[in-house]
Amino acid sequence: MRTPLFHEHEKLHAKIVDFHGWEMPVWYAGIIEEHMATRTGAGLFDAGHMGEIYVQGRQSVPFLERILTRNIKSMPGGKVYYSFFLNDSGGIIDDLTIYCLEPGERYMLCVNASNTERDLTWIISRNREGAAIEDRSPSIALLALQGPDASRILKSSLTFDTGTLKNYTFAMVETSRYGELMISKTGYTGAGGVEIFLDTEAAPLLWNELIGRGAIPCGLGARDTLRLEMGYPLHGSDIDESHTPLEAGLNFAVDMQKTSFIGRDALDEQLKSGLERRLAGLVLKDKGIPRQGCACVKDGREVGAVTSGSISPVLGTGIALAYLDSSVKDNDEVEIVVRSKPLKATVVHPPFVKGAIPK
């Protein structure tokens, strides 16, 4: 599958890789250059492979209340929440953002590309309330303009002032050149900026406009190192059906005041009995790069494994996320076994760096 920007990526000589069936750019100039451009200036990402599922009608609220971990009843229009679909054991089927287009009537769920089909099947199978469900992914493009320079670029290209938008809110903006834009103050880099949903046909025009104003095209490689430096989990690596949001430290996105939602009983149980493991950050003291699957050892005992690891372009050292035994605390030292070599690391609470580094 290809996003509407595939030919733009080719023109920019991107290195293209297969990402869960999508032909996506992994880098253009290089991951580190793109990473730093986003932290200090503005990076532009094609996130058109993500899925957009609309849930509509009067039954939408009771339905969403039951399948999501956030309180949808009280969600105001123009607001964005990070949330989850959980299985009955509290495991994370997917993480997503929900956009309230019209309170009580219209919601958009933005889900992971790799999970869109499975999510859709799951949502439909759980829809006993009879809400209207529609997959609009094929007609919606998504550009992420991220970094401390994003607001300047957006103001000069669209005369849109992001200063009026709070984090985790969005605005519908009518334009003559690109049609209706949904501009959301969200992102997966921690560098600030926006995500813009728009019609697929208008996407190449806006993409080139933003690059013309100084945004640096960035691939999935930089997207991954940027999110890892912030400690944002990636579904399929750091969170999945065998881990709960509580173990992942994502309690903020679970409303335990809500009477009931799928997976809730399992989370209650887990809170009562205590967590056996938790997702922690690791910063390497030795040279080397931790990779997914590397074992973590403390005092000769295996205490966990790396779920995501890379180099931090900002710190210049290896960093990782790992599920560690609850007995391991922040600031403890562990060893990460990288290709049978034990490397010293310190347990930390992410983020690993500041998200934006203004010039």
Added chain:
Amino acid sequence: MNIPDELYYTENHEWGKVEDGLMRVGITDYAQSELGDIVFVDLARKGTSVSKGDSLGTVESVKAVSEVYSPVDGEIVEVNEALENSPELVNHDCYEGAWMVVLKMDDPSQASKLMDSQSYEDYLKAEA
């Protein structure tokens, strides 16, 4: 893709430069461009004896780890220590500044069994 004429090449994208019984070894332009930003190079120690196909070390990019294999049998007599602090040299200067090790070849005739630049170019085309 830069493929200098005077070098020998392997199917695993190492290059070898023969200098009186010695072979200087590095990775090719193709290899570095496939790996992307190189952030870590970990080489075997000086004095290590290796057989053809043994690991001479690892090269890591942001996304991947890649082994560097010895093109011939021999002993490592020199290691490029500059790569420890400047791994990015592999991206910028893979055939000169970013050589990895120098091998004292056990059998200098092994070199001629490697690919020359033309064969390597054909090999890359066939791979693509």
